[in-house]
Amino acid sequence: MREVAVIGIGQTKVDEHWNKSLKELAGEAVLSAVHDAGLKQVDSLFVGNMMSASANNQQQLGAYIADWVGLRYAESFKLESACGSGSAAFRAALLAVSSGAIDSAVAVGVEKMTDSPGGEITSQLATAADADWELAQGVSFVALNALIMQRYLHEYGWTKRDFAPFSINAHANAVYNPYARFRKEITEKQYIEAGMVADPINLMDASAIGDGAAAVVLIPLERLTFNNAFPIIKIIGSAAATDSIAIHDRKDPLWLKAAEISSKKAYSQAGLTPEDIDLFELHDAFSIMAALSLEASGFAERGKGPSLGLSGDIKPTGKIPIATRGGLKARGHPVGATGMYQIVEVIQQLRWAAEGTQVEGAKIGMAQNIGGSGSNILTHILQRIN
Amino acid sequence: MREVAVIGIGQTKVDEHWNKSLKELAGEAVLSAVHDAGLKQVDSLFVGNMMSASANNQQQLGAYIADWVGLRYAESFKLESACGSGSAAFRAALLAVSSGAIDSAVAVGVEKMTDSPGGEITSQLATAADADWELAQGVSFVALNALIMQRYLHEYGWTKRDFAPFSINAHANAVYNPYARFRKEITEKQYIEAGMVADPINLMDASAIGDGAAAVVLIPLERLTFNNAFPIIKIIGSAAATDSIAIHDRKDPLWLKAAEISSKKAYSQAGLTPEDIDLFELHDAFSIMAALSLEASGFAERGKGPSLGLSGDIKPTGKIPIATRGGLKARGHPVGATGMYQIVEVIQQLRWAAEGTQVEGAKIGMAQNIGGSGSNILTHILQRIN
Numbered sequence: 181m182r183e184v185a186v187i188g189i190g191q192t193k194v195d196e197h198w199n200k201s202l203k204e205l206a207g208e209a210v211l212s213a214v215h216d217a218g219l220k221q222v223d224s225l226f227v228g229n230m231m232s233a234s235a236n237n238q239q240q241l242g243a244y245i246a247d248w249v250g251l252r253y254a255e256s257f258k259l260e261s262a263c264g265s266g267s268a269a270f271r272a273a274l275l276a277v278s279s280g281a282i283d284s285a286v287a288v289g290v291e292k293m294t295d296s297p298g299g300e301i302t303s304q305l306a307t308a309a310d311a312d313w314e315l316a317q318g319v320s321f322v323a324l325n326a327l328i329m330q331r332y333l334h335e336y337g338w339t340k341r342d343f344a345p346f347s348i349n350a351h352a353n354a355v356y357n358p359y360a361r362f363r364k365e366i367t368e369k370q371y372i373e374a375g376m377v378a379d380p381i382n383l384m385d386a387s388a389i390g391d392g393a394a395a396v397v398l399i400p401l402e403r404l405t406f407n408n409a410f411p412i413i414k415i416i417g418s419a420a421a422t423d424s425i426a427i428h429d430r431k432d433p434l435w436l437k438a439a440e441i442s443s444k445k446a447y448s449q450a451g452l453t454p455e456d457i458d459l460f461e462l463h464d465a466f467s468i469m470a471a472l473s474l475e476a477s478g479f480a481e482r483g484k485g486p487s488l489g490l491s492g493d494i495k496p497t498g499k500i501p502i503a504t505r506g507g508l509k510a511r512g513h514p515v516g517a518t519g520m521y522q523i524v525e526v527i528q529q530l531r532w533a534a535e536g537t538q539v540e541g542a543k544i545g546m547a548q549n550i551g552g553s554g555s556n557i558l559t560h561i562l563q564r565i566n
Numbered sequence: 567m568r569e570v571a572v573i574g575i576g577q578t579k580v581d582e583h584w585n586k587s588l589k590e591l592a593g594e595a596v597l598s599a600v601h602d603a604g605l606k607q608v609d610s611l612f613v614g615n616m617m618s619a620s621a622n623n624q625q626q627l628g629a630y631i632a633d634w635v636g637l638r639y640a641e642s643f644k645l646e647s648a649c650g651s652g653s654a655a656f657r658a659a660l661l662a663v664s665s666g667a668i669d670s671a672v673a674v675g676v677e678k679m680t681d682s683p684g685g686e687i688t689s690q691l692a693t694a695a696d697a698d699w700e701l702a703q704g705v706s707f708v709a710l711n712a713l714i715m716q717r718y719l720h721e722y723g724w725t726k727r728d729f730a731p732f733s734i735n736a737h738a739n740a741v742y743n744p745y746a747r748f749r750k751e752i753t754e755k756q757y758i759e760a761g762m763v764a765d766p767i768n769l770m771d772a773s774a775i776g777d778g779a780a781a782v783v784l785i786p787l788e789r790l791t792f793n794n795a796f797p798i799i800k801i802i803g804s805a806a807a808t809d810s811i812a813i814h815d816r817k818d819p820l821w822l823k824a825a826e827i828s829s830k831k832a833y834s835q836a837g838l839t840p841e842d843i844d845l846f847e848l849h850d851a852f853s854i855m856a857a858l859s860l861e862a863s864g865f866a867e868r869g870k871g872p873s874l875g876l877s878g879d880i881k882p883t884g885k886i887p888i889a890t891r892g893g894l895k896a897r898g899h900p901v902g903a904t905g906m907y908q909i910v911e912v913i914q915q916l917r918w919a920a921e922g923t924q925v926e927g928a929k930i931g932m933a934q935n936i937g938g939s940g941s942n943i944l945t946h947i948l949q950r951i952n
Contacts (some may be wrong), residue, residue: 279665
């Protein structure tokens with residue numbers, strides 16, 4: 181199993197890109213990643229995307245995007261695991277390169293949601309829930325997360341206000357990220373008074389959808405010269421785990437078992453513990469998910485996730501910085517692209533290029549991407565090695 | 567790069583399974599493959615599927631099917647490359663196992679098309695074409711293939727009757743396959759007189775959609791004991807290539823460049839030439855595709871594909887048997903499952919268990935799965951090693 185490095189990154193701003201098609205967005209990210217890597221060509225392309233069939237009338241995104249970026253004839257596929265699609269493409273690219281079958285790969289996550297010919301996006305997003313047991317009851321994805329948050333407040337005695345720091349931190353960090361959708365700070369008052377979506381989740385608990393693409397280039401470490409323009413970033417942990425899609429079918433709906441399994445595997449591969457992680461790009465699609473992710477990944481005890489927000493430990497200067505470039509909440513959440521934005525942002529931090537929100541001396545970063553309400557979770561750990 | 571063997575196979579009959587859901591079909595195939603392999607558990611699941619988002623209101627098939635077959639918490643993803651999705655899942659599973667990251671995997675292709683809540687299947691299939699340049703003109707997938715066939719007849723001087731042997735052979739072979747949808751022979755007269763779909767493609771040139779699932783189990787060769795119940799089948803060639811999705815954008819619309827590239831790579835990995843292949847499960851979604859696939863893969867000269875049908879060389883007793891269990895034409899074409907049916911059928915042949923259509927002494931079999939009208943093509947070569 182060859183060791184693999186990430187040598188190029190690229191991304192578009194998350195926005196309502198009504199003037200850009202899906203392939204233009206993906207192309208921008210792929211070509212800037214390849215350029216950033218200093219390569220002329222790569223061998224293969226792995227695409228993460230959730231909803232192009234309905235939102236863009238287009239399947240077969242592997243061939244579609246490969247052709248557009250000048251990789252006609254190259255190997256290329258699409259990976260899908262709902263909002264976890266981005267990092268699924270990253271992991272597939274990693275396995276292909278580490279197997280020795282392929283010598284270089286681009287992984288790109290892309291989603292084009294805001295001017296969809298496929299009708300209402302809320303229904304399209306709901307295909308990540310269980311069609312028979314959840315959709316048939318008429319719940320949306322926000323509603324499912326609201327049920328989880330409601331139960332969490334009841335079970336552990338927190339109030340809604342205790343979740344404010346997750347949103348405030350994400351927005352404060354996004355100010356410095358030119359690729360983020362919402363580049364403005366918010367106050368606790370604004371958090372509390374935001375319009376309710378599905379009680380207790382209001383607009384400031386929920387990430388916004390958007391259009392965007394993010395990409396990285398992977399090559400075997402053995403092909404690297406140490407004259408590269410950028411610090412070398414190695415993938416030292418990669419793991420994925422699933423859980424039941426239907427939330428009622430889990431033994432404990434307040435515990436992200438797939439996050440626990442995949443993070444433990446990744447720690448073990450890297451020979452690390454949570455204390456060694458300098459920053460953690462987690463999947464704050466809803467503020468409750470930030471809390472659950474911190475707990476299941478070993479950064480907080482069960483039921484204690486919000487305390488890391490209240491203590492300031494999640495800030496770039498804190499013990500375990502999260503959402504350092506805005507997170508899903510303020511950078512935006514183009515669903516199939518999100519996992520790749522997280523990886524790109526971890527690399528920016530490890531290159532010490534996260535202007536305005538740099539985690540000082542960051543050497544080890546972790547990204548965790550969640551598909552569905554925790555039904556498919558991937559954890560990756562990256563390390564700066566020079 | 568570890569060598570990988572296929573040790574278990576499973577499939578459902580291709581049919582209109584109105585009484586079985588997508589996960590029940592996939593489950594049947596997965597569980598029989600795992601049982602056939604003599605395993606109790608596998609580490610991971612790779613799902614090939616094209617249209618569950620629209621046809622079944624369900625994405626996230628990795629977690630969805632993993633949970634259903636008792637693999638909750640295991641790693642699992644969905645791969646999509648239109649009608650090439652099945653073998654894309656197979657290749658992803660192969661790379662994962664050969665990388666050393668995973669010690670056993672099931673690859674399953676599944677499609678549930680015939681009682682879809684998502685509306686007309688022809689439109690859903692058309693998402694494999696180019697939305698901007700093909701769909702916008704109102705062409706269906708059959709129409710695109712009809713344009714190719716029309717051009718082929720014009721260019722090389724064949725008549726429609728010359729394609730009859732592809733369909734006749736497929737139907738003759740399907741008689742012996744209990745998993746095939748159409749188990750009856752057809753005559754040349756029936757072929758000629760069948761109802762026209764899109765001139766010159768009639769009902770006997772076109773494969774039928776259907777519901778079905780097929781699965782195999784992959785493990786590293788090093789884990790095999792030679793006491794296995796079945797002959798050991800090793801994967802000795804695996805390659806994938808893309809082409810433009812829009813057919814008008816290809817230099818030569820009568821040449822499957824991605825088939826040429828992927829088959830040449832697979833031959834080279836296996837150290838073989840087309841003469842060494844004992845049987846070839848090709849992608850006869852339309853009879854014209856059978857001819858083009860034979861040519862691009864080195865079995866016939868350019869423009870000479872139909873001659874292999876006319877000479878009888880494509881029969882189980884011929885020089886290069888194709889569609890030995892009925893092919894897409896008569897076994898049926900549940901699109902995202904087809905690539906896995908092909909692999910399963912190659913393995914049946916190499917186990918010398920293809921009752922009624924056994925290719926005598928078959929040791930080396932090839933499968934080629936096509937996504938779109940040739941925009942994503944995967945070629946696999948398997949060998950019996952004991």
